[in-house]
Amino acid sequence: MLPYAHCSPQCKPQSQRMPARLVAWVCGICTGGTLDGASLRDFKLSFQVDNIRKEFSSQNGSVVAIENINFLAGAEEFICIVGPSGCGKTTLLKIIAGLALPTSGSVNFLSALNPNQLRSAMVFQDLALFPWMNVLDNVAFGLEALGVDKAQRRTRALKFLDRLGLAGFAKNYPHELSGGMRQRAAILRAFLCEPQILLMDEPFGALDAQTRLVMQDELLRIWKEFKHTVVYVTHDIEEAILLGDRVLVMSGRPSNIRADIRVELPRPRHLTDQSHPEIADLRFQIWKMLEEEVRKEVGSINV
Amino acid sequence: MKGLINKERWITVVLVAIFFLAWEWSAGNGFISKFIFPQPSRVFASMIELTASGELTENLFATLTRLFFGFLLGGIPGLLIGLFMGWRPRIRRMLTPVISALHPIPKIALFPILLVLFGIGETSMSILIALAVFFPTLVNAMEGARQINTVYLEVASNVNASRWLVFRRIIFPSSLPFVFAGAQIALNIGLIVTISVEMLQGRNGLGRMMWFGWQMMRLEQVYSVIFIIGIMGLAINALINACMRWFAPWYDIRGQAEY
Numbered sequence: 001m002l003p004y005a006h007c008s009p010q011c012k013p014q015s016q017r018m019p020a021r022l023v024a025w026v027c028g029i030c031t032g033g034t035l036d037g038a039s040l041r042d043f044k045l046s047f048q049v050d051n052i053r054k055e056f057s058s059q060n061g062s063v064v065a066i067e068n069i070n071f072l073a074g075a076e077e078f079i080c081i082v083g084p085s086g087c088g089k090t091t092l093l094k095i096i097a098g099l100a101l102p103t104s105g106s107v108n109f110l111s112a113l114n115p116n117q118l119r120s121a122m123v124f125q126d127l128a129l130f131p132w133m134n135v136l137d138n139v140a141f142g143l144e145a146l147g148v149d150k151a152q153r154r155t156r157a158l159k160f161l162d163r164l165g166l167a168g169f170a171k172n173y174p175h176e177l178s179g180g181m182r183q184r185a186a187i188l189r190a191f192l193c194e195p196q197i198l199l200m201d202e203p204f205g206a207l208d209a210q211t212r213l214v215m216q217d218e219l220l221r222i223w224k225e226f227k228h229t230v231v232y233v234t235h236d237i238e239e240a241i242l243l244g245d246r247v248l249v250m251s252g253r254p255s256n257i258r259a260d261i262r263v264e265l266p267r268p269r270h271l272t273d274q275s276h277p278e279i280a281d282l283r284f285q286i287w288k289m290l291e292e293e294v295r296k297e298v299g300s301i302n303v
Numbered sequence: 304m305k306g307l308i309n310k311e312r313w314i315t316v317v318l319v320a321i322f323f324l325a326w327e328w329s330a331g332n333g334f335i336s337k338f339i340f341p342q343p344s345r346v347f348a349s350m351i352e353l354t355a356s357g358e359l360t361e362n363l364f365a366t367l368t369r370l371f372f373g374f375l376l377g378g379i380p381g382l383l384i385g386l387f388m389g390w391r392p393r394i395r396r397m398l399t400p401v402i403s404a405l406h407p408i409p410k411i412a413l414f415p416i417l418l419v420l421f422g423i424g425e426t427s428m429s430i431l432i433a434l435a436v437f438f439p440t441l442v443n444a445m446e447g448a449r450q451i452n453t454v455y456l457e458v459a460s461n462v463n464a465s466r467w468l469v470f471r472r473i474i475f476p477s478s479l480p481f482v483f484a485g486a487q488i489a490l491n492i493g494l495i496v497t498i499s500v501e502m503l504q505g506r507n508g509l510g511r512m513m514w515f516g517w518q519m520m521r522l523e524q525v526y527s528v529i530f531i532i533g534i535m536g537l538a539i540n541a542l543i544n545a546c547m548r549w550f551a552p553w554y555d556i557r558g559q560a561e562y
C-alpha cells in the first residue's frame with residue numbers, strides 16, 4: 001500500500017517528485033533499515049522535509065540559517081532535534097508549521113487530515129501565552145479557532161489542566177503563574193487541539209528536574225493516546241534519548257542534519273537503567289558531535 | 304480603595320490647599336488684583352449660587368452631552384481605522400500620509416465650513432468635536448495594534464484562526480491599554496474643543512457660561528467654570544483608570560510581575 005494512497009485528491013502532497021515507493025524505501029533506510037517488508041507496509045508517513053534552505057537577509061548581510069535539510073517523519077514517530085544554540089532549530093520548526101517560508105525547498109505532508117483537524121500545532125520557545133487571557137482561554141484558544149463551542153472547550157481544557165497540575169489556575173492570568181506553570185499551559189494550548197503534528201520548541205526548558213521527568217512521562221502518555229507525530233527540539237541530550245524514536249543532530253550554521261540516530265530502546269526508558277549500556281554510548285556519541293560543532297563555531301569566532 | 308488614601312494623594316491635596324490659601328490671602332491683602340483674581344472663597348460662593356439656580360448643572364449637562372456624542376462619533380471610526388492600520392501594514396502605508404496631513408489642521412478653523420455645510424446647530428458642533436477626537440484615538444489605536452508581539456499572531460495563524468477571531472481575541476484586547484490612553488487624550492481634546500466651540504456659537508454649555516462671565520465682567524463665574532473643567536479632567540482620568548482596571552486587568556499588574 002502506498003503511504004498516501006488513501007488520500008483524497010485535494011490533500012495530495014504538494015510535491016510528487018519523490019515516488020511513493022522510493023519514499024518507502026528511503027524511509028526504510030532512515031529508520032535504520034530495521035523495518036522488514038510487513039512493517040514497512042504498516043509504516044505510515046507524516047511529512048517529508050525536502051531540501052530546505054533558509055536564508056535571512058538584513059542590512060548587515062545575510063545569514064544562511066539552515067541548508068540541505070532532508071528528512072522523513074513517520075506518522076507516529078517521536079523525533080527529537082538537538083543542535084548548538086542558534087543553528088536554526090526554531091527556524092526549522094516554524095517552516096514545518098508553515099509560519100515561515102523556506103528560501104528554497106518544501107515540506108510535503110504525506111497523510112490525510114481528518115476534517116477539522118489541524119495539520120500542526122506548535123509550542124513556542126518563548127511560550128507566547130496571551131497576557132490578556134486567563135489560563136483557560138489561553139489553552140482553549142486552539143479549540144476556539146477550530147470552532148469548538150464554549151462548553152465543550154471548557155470541559156476539555158479543564159480535564160487536561162487537571163492532568164498537568166494546573167487545575168486551580170484556570171481563572172488566573174499568565175503573569176500570576178510560575179515559569180513552569182506557564183510552560184505547561186503553553187504545551188497544553190498546542191496539544192488540546194489534537195494536531196496531526198506536534199511541534200515543540202524546548203518545551204520543558206524552565207522546569208525543574210523532577211517536574212520535567214513527570215511531564216515527560218505525561219507527554220509520552222499523551223503521545224501514545226493521540227498518536228501525533230512529535231518533533232521535539234531540546235538542548236538536553238539525555239532528554240532526547242529518553243523521549244525520541246529518533247534523534248536528529250544538527251550541525252552549526254549553515255546547519256544541516258549531521259546525524260539521524262535511531263534510539264532502539266524499549267519504553268518506558270530510564271536513563272539510569274544499567275541493563276542498557278548503549279545509552280551511555282549514544283549519549284557520548286551525540287555529545288561528541290555537538291561539542292565538535294560548538295568548537296567549530298567558537299573557533300571561527302576567534303579567528 | 305487603597306488608592307484614595309495613599310500618601311502621594313495627601314501630598315497633592317496639601318500642595319493644592321497651600322496654593323489656594325496663598326491665593327486667598329494675597330488677593331485679600333491686595334498683593335494681586337482682587338478683580339482679576341477673585342478669592343477662591345468668592346469663586347466657591349459663586350459656584351454654589353450658580354448650582355443652586357440650576358444654571359451650572361444645566362450647562363454642564365449640555366457640555367457633557369455634546370462631548371459624549373462627539374466622542375462616539377469620532378472615537379468609534381478612529382478606533383476601528385486605527386486598529387486596522389496597526390494590524391495591516393498595507394492599509395497603514397496607504398492611509399498614513401493622509402492622516403499625517405490632516406492631523407495638524409486646527410479643527411476649530413474648520414468650523415465656518417461646517418456651519419456652511421450643516422447650518423448653525425448641534426450637528427456642526429458634534430462633527431467638529433468628532434474631528435478633534437478622531438485623530439488621537441486613531442493614532443493610539445494604531446500604535447496599540449502595531450506593538451503586538453508577532454509571536455501572538457503566529458500562534459493564531461498556527462491554529463488557522465480566522466481574521467475575525469484574530470481581531471476579536473488578539474488585536475482588540477491587546478490594544479486596549481493604548482486605546483484607553485488614546486481615549487483619555489481624545490476626551491481632553493474633545494472637552495477643549497467643545498468648550499471653545501460653545502464660546503463661539505453655543506446656546507448653552509460651559510463655554511457659553513464662561514464667555515458670558517467675561518462679557519459681563521463676572522470673573523467669579525469664569526473661575527467657577529474653569530474649576531468645574533478641572534474637576535471634569537479628574538473625572539476623565541478616574542474613568543479611564545476604572546476602564547483600564549476593568550477591561551484590561553492584566554495590564555495594570557503586569558509591570559510588578561516581571562512578565
Ligand SMILES: Nc1ncnc2c1ncn2[C@@H]1O[C@H](COP(=O)(O)OP(=O)(O)OP(=O)(O)O)[C@@H](O)[C@H]1O
Pocket residue numbers: 056057058063065083084085086087088089090091092125253
Ligand atoms: N527573523 C530573523 N531575522 C534574521 N535572522 C534570523 C531570524 N530568525 C532567526 N535568525 C537567525 O537564524 C539563526 C537560527 O535561529 P533560530 O532561532 O532558528 O536558532 P535556534 O536553533 O532555535 O537557537 P536556540 O537554540 O538558541 O533557540 C540564528 O543565527 C539567527 O541569527
Ligand SMILES: Nc1ncnc2c1ncn2[C@@H]1O[C@H](COP(=O)(O)OP(=O)(O)OP(=O)(O)O)[C@@H](O)[C@H]1O
Pocket residue numbers: 175176177178179180181206207208560
Ligand atoms: N504575581 C502573582 N500573582 C499571583 N500568584 C502568583 C504570582 N506570582 C507567583 N504566584 C504564585 O506563587 C507560586 C510560586 O510562584 P513562583 O514563580 O515563585 O514559583 P517558582 O518556584 O519560581 O516555580 P518555577 O520553578 O515553575 O519557576 C505559584 O503557584 C504562582 O501561582
Ligand SMILES: [Mg+2]
Pocket residue numbers: 089090091125201
Ligand atoms: Mg530556538
Ligand SMILES: [Mg+2]
Pocket residue numbers: 178179180
Ligand atoms: Mg520561577
